Amino acid sequence: MKLTFIGGGNMAIAILGGLMQRGYRGQDVLVIEPDADKRQQLQQDWQVNVAEPGTAIPASDIIVLAVKPQQMRGVAEALAPQIGSALVISIAAGIKLETLGRWLGGHGRLVRVMPNTPALVQAGISGALASAGATDADRRQAEAILAAIGDVVWVDKESELDGITAISGSGPAYVFYFIEALQAAARAQGFNQDTARKLAYQTFAGAIKLAMNSSDDAETLRHKVTSKGGTTERAINALETSQVRATIIAAASAAAARSRELGEELGRDPQE
Numbered sequence: 001m002k003l004t005f006i007g008g009g010n011m012a013i014a015i016l017g018g019l020m021q022r023g024y025r026g027q028d029v030l031v032i033e034p035d036a037d038k039r040q041q042l043q044q045d046w047q048v049n050v051a052e053p054g055t056a057i058p059a060s061d062i063i064v065l066a067v068k069p070q071q072m073r074g075v076a077e078a079l080a081p082q083i084g085s086a087l088v089i090s091i092a093a094g095i096k097l098e099t100l101g102r103w104l105g106g107h108g109r110l111v112r113v114m115p116n117t118p119a120l121v122q123a124g125i126s127g128a129l130a131s132a133g134a135t136d137a138d139r140r141q142a143e144a145i146l147a148a149i150g151d152v153v154w155v156d157k158e159s160e161l162d163g164i165t166a167i168s169g170s171g172p173a174y175v176f177y178f179i180e181a182l183q184a185a186a187r188a189q190g191f192n193q194d195t196a197r198k199l200a201y202q203t204f205a206g207a208i209k210l211a212m213n214s215s216d217d218a219e220t221l222r223h224k225v226t227s228k229g230g231t232t233e234r235a236i237n238a239l240e241t242s243q244v245r246a247t248i249i250a251a252a253s254a255a256a257a258r259s260r261e262l263g264e265e266l267g268r269d270p271q272e
């Protein structure tokens with residue numbers, strides 16, 4: 001399968017890294033990326049083919065659009081005459097299938113995907129929405145790529161992809177933020193950087209492993225840590241007093257709103 005990535009930034013690197021570790025061959029991949037250092041790194045790490053924007057796109061089975069939402073229109077319009085029979089996968093936040101199809105000159109075989117960076121270690125989760133013009137074979141091809149880098153959830157509405165963007169697309173950043181905070185808390189307890197990191201990382205790794213291997217839900221597992229009148233109870237009370245749970249829900253809601261806003265802003269026809 002010949003894969004072309006347009007954009008070789010953070011998310012493209014995560015997807016590519018995951019695919020390469022699953023046995024995809026660098027020689028079957030082309031990455032179009034303006035930054036010479038990134039091109040060199042991609043070539044060095046995975047022996048993929050690389051080229052600058054403006055290079056003619058060779059016949060591809062799948063073209064993955066991995067540029068920022070704000071860069072997508074120019075990229076899609078330049079790509080339109082060169083798509084051939086490729087399936088186009090966009091990973092951009094917010095950009096709707098109808099908008100993308102218009103920018104691509106009416107190309108109908110599209111899948112909008114929202115992956116996340118744990119794809120790099122095949123532990124990603126992606127939301128996917130196929131356009132009306134995508135065939136069953138297109139869905140299977142998209143599924144094959146996404147399943148190689150983690151789990152896949154197919155949805156049938158654009159709004160659900162905005163929600164997935166807010167939860168699992170942006171979600172790794174929320175988790176890293178919590179890890180940073182726990183590390184800072186360990187430093188405040190007087191531990192050095194290495195020990196603080198070890199305590200925070202292993203607590204996360206252990207808790208998630210326990211949760212994923214347990215028939216108890218997260219709330220029950222939390223109660224099992226929280227002894228009546230003990231230390232955890234005091235900490236959870238502090239979190240509740242500061243409305244941390246409500247803040248996390250509000251944060252995800254703000255992310256979903258931004259995804260919708262990007263879709264509206266960038267999808268507007270300038271003649272309207």
Ligand SMILES: NC(=O)C1=CN([C@@H]2O[C@H](COP(=O)(O)OP(=O)(O)OC[C@H]3O[C@@H](n4cnc5c(N)ncnc54)[C@H](OP(=O)(O)O)[C@@H]3O)[C@@H](O)[C@H]2O)C=CC1
Pocket residue numbers: 006007008009010011012032033034035038053066067068069071075091092093114115116117169170
């Ligand atoms: N990062 C993440 O966790 C996730 C990101 N996404 C989506 O993935 C997309 C990419 O995000 P991310 O990887 O973080 O962004 P990056 O900025 O890291 O990557 C985008 C890359 O595309 C390059 N680029 C710009 N113009 C062109 C062009 N004409 N042709 C080819 N490449 C070009 C950029 O170069 P330059 O910097 O010089 O402009 C940059 O290297 C976004 O649409 C985002 O919404 C989706 C899920 C998760």
Ligand SMILES: O=C(O)[C@@H]1CCC=N1
Pocket residue numbers: 093165169170
């Ligand atoms: O922050 C962003 O806009 C992208 C989309 C989801 C994760 N990163």
